[in-house]
Amino acid sequence: MQDLEHGGNIWEAAQKLNTSPENILDFSASLNPLGPPPWLNQVLLQSLSSSLAYPDPNYTLLREQAAKYYGVKPENIFPLNGSSELFPFLGPLIDLKDALILQPSYLEYKLWATRHKLNLKEIFLSPANNFTYPWAEIEKVLAQKPHLVFLAHPNNPTGSLLSQVKLKELVHKFPKSFFIVDMAFWDFLESKHKYLPFIAPNLLFLYSLTKILSTPGIRIGFALSSTEFISALQQNLPTWSVSTLAQELALAYFKHPLWIEKTRKTLEELKTTFLSQLQEFSWQIHSTPANFLLLSTPRAQEFRQYLFQNRVLVRKGDNFPGLGPDFLRIAIRPLKEQQRFLDLARHFFKKSRSFSPSTNKARALMVQGTASNAGKSLLVAALGRLLARRGIRVAPFKAQNMALNSFVTQEGLEMGRAQVLQAQACFLEPKAIMNPILLKPSSETGAQVIVRGKPLGNFSVEEYIAYKPKAFEVVKECFQQLQKDYDLVLIEGAGSPVEINLKEHDIVNMKMALYASAPVLLVGDINLGGIFASFVGTYSLLSPEEQKTILGFVINKFRGDKSLLQPGLATLHQITRKPTLGIIPYFDFNLPEEDSVSFKAQSNASGSKELRIGILDLPHISNFTDFTPLKEEPDVQLLIIRTPEEIKELDALILPGSKNVFTDLNYLKTKGFATKILEFQTQMEIVGICGGYQMLGLEIEDRYFLEGKGSIKGLGLLPLKSSLSLQKELTQSKATYLPQPLTVQGYEIHHGQTTPVKKLIPLFQDSKQKILGYKHLSLNIWGTYLHGLFDNDGFRHFWLNRLRKAKGLGPLNNRPSFDLNWKLDKLADLVEKNMNLDYILKHLGY
Structure with a gap:
């Protein structure tokens, strides 16, 4: 019998997408686009x-x-x-x-x-x-x-x-x-x-x-x-x-006849606008007098799946008897939702409303900063979302990223988290070519070098400088590939473009801008003070050729009355002859950060909440974005643990990932953390993620000298042994949390293989029956290799309510969903209101 399913099953969609229903745009249920009545x-x-x-x-x-x-x-x-x-x-x-x-x-x-x-x-x-x-x-x-x-x-x-x-x-x-x-x-x-x-x-x-x-x-x-x-x-x-x-x-x-009439009038306006905008696609569109449209296109099923992956539901046509797989039913929705649908359609069908390049070479726009942590990454993300919403096929790019926060793509390749967020902002699946060179510091003078998503080896500073000419060839190849596939490439710089001691070997700032013929937005953090000195100083240290690339300045993290900046803005323009194109207000949307600068600079909030969860501040902490979702929970006080004394009175302690487990484990032992952890092991839950998981065990062996020499004893909290191998595990994983059971998604980035030497409780199992984490038989001590675990709303909510139960508290049922798309839209809306985007687009030829 033919599949007879209705539209509007937003609950099943939310479960499959690992999100909450409010984060999904539902064009499959033909409801009033005005929503419920105000009364x-x-x-x-x-x-x-x-x-x-x-x-x-x-x-x-x-x-x-x-x-x-x-x-x-x-x-x-x-x-x-x-x-x-x-x-x-x-x-x-x-x-x-x-x-x-x-x-x-x-x-x-x-x-x-x-x-x-x-x-x-x-x-x-x-x-x-x-x-x-x-x-x-x-x-x-x-x-x-x-x-x-x-x-x-x-x-x-x-x-x-x-x-x-x-x-x-x-x-x-x-x-x-x-x-x-x-x-x-x-x-x-x-x-x-x-x-x-x-x-x-x-x-x-x-x-x-x-x-x-x-x-x-x-x-x-x-x-x-x-x-x-x-x-x-x-x-x-x-x-x-x-x-x-x-x-x-x-x-x-x-x-309420007036509200009914308003619905009909608004519906006709929305439908007329939508139909007009849909004319750019070579679809057969059947307009209806109701609040939905019927359209047909040969790629309907692929398009429907693409929309689903981007949290947009449409009604498939092939289970309506008489309609084939080419048909989709689309509800009339509010203007902003229809715009989202159109933007995704343009991406999928490789169309651009604003730009039809006369050549197969995409344009580029670059964002550089006066210093690290000036806001480059999030500004690129905001611009990506804004331009994508306007129908421009845009992709992010950063030639070289130095960060311990990384991600695994669908192809099993490693890239920086900042470009992952930027890709999501552009409604794209992250690809390693968006970040061809990733440096993961493992010591004060060395780093693991990741090229096109695969580890090349551990390099000293001198060795990497010698490799840079080859690295730049890789950068150019990846950039050229993006140019072929997209209308515009948004390039992010690194640190400052005028670090005199580094500029000779630069491949990520001005050298990249000149190669890409990219105009540059120079962004500075006014929150640090001296913003105009930073702009003028940076500009004056650029060569005349580099100065020509500067399109304008962007002031970030501003608090207060913008009119007070007028004297400084006038002087800045007088000196540089360049405009200030944006003054972005200070914001905190809890978006994942690129590196640990902001994490380590955080101070623990005063006051108290029902759950106190601590994260150990390891010297080589990696993937600290694993814990970003916990910051939004209303009953969680997330504490960064910098001294052993802070461990007491915690409900849970998390040992995060580490790029150098040997060094960080020694740090825990010599600074007294290990003693305190063992002292309070029965009074709190202890969790290890990736490197932290290895530290919970009995021993870590490194026969290939990847991080240390020989072996090192762990904390002994779990009867596990880990052995570091040359082959790096880079996998997106979907697993079952066995005690519940719950489905979780995450990714693995590790060199180690961990095996139990005594009986333990398996916690996570993937589709290949591989165990990805274990728990102590009697104590609340457990670990896993899964990064991104707490991004899963279901697991995070379950775990926090379990911590509450251990304290004698009732469950908290109305917990927030961790949704990056909603945050990125908020960020884009903020930037759109506070930047001269029309000036930038006009300069780019849009």
């Missing part, structure tokens, strides 16, 4: 007291008001728990053995007819005739024998309109047939397409307020028919099937 909350609050008594089983008041609205008598109408509630009760009311359905149509018709074993006749509406009802063919079928006929006005998903004149003709011409007319989308119709129902013994109208009210969780609908049918229906339906809340909502709806 909804007031109505629900006022009806709470009346909900303490059983509803009137006859729904007297509701039937009276509904009868006035639909132009019938109260005895001809009866409320339903949504119009779909009726279908299971139709069997005893209609004694027919044959059913006629005009396809494609609402799936419940066929489901009901199939379950009740009716002989099913289907007439398929033709796209070539704009899905109009074929009246002659319908009459031909009904002339042979009586049928239960399913019709709709307008029809879902085609929008076909049902002529009142033809309907009356059919009802009177074929009295032994029974006609059900679905009016679920009737409220969205313009007045010229609306008509009031008429009463006949073989005719049933079904109305629904669920869609117009945009309250699918509070269902209310109505059956309109002859007095005899309504009386029989009432006897078959359960008593009190419609809740008091739903009744009060319907009564309020009938009293």
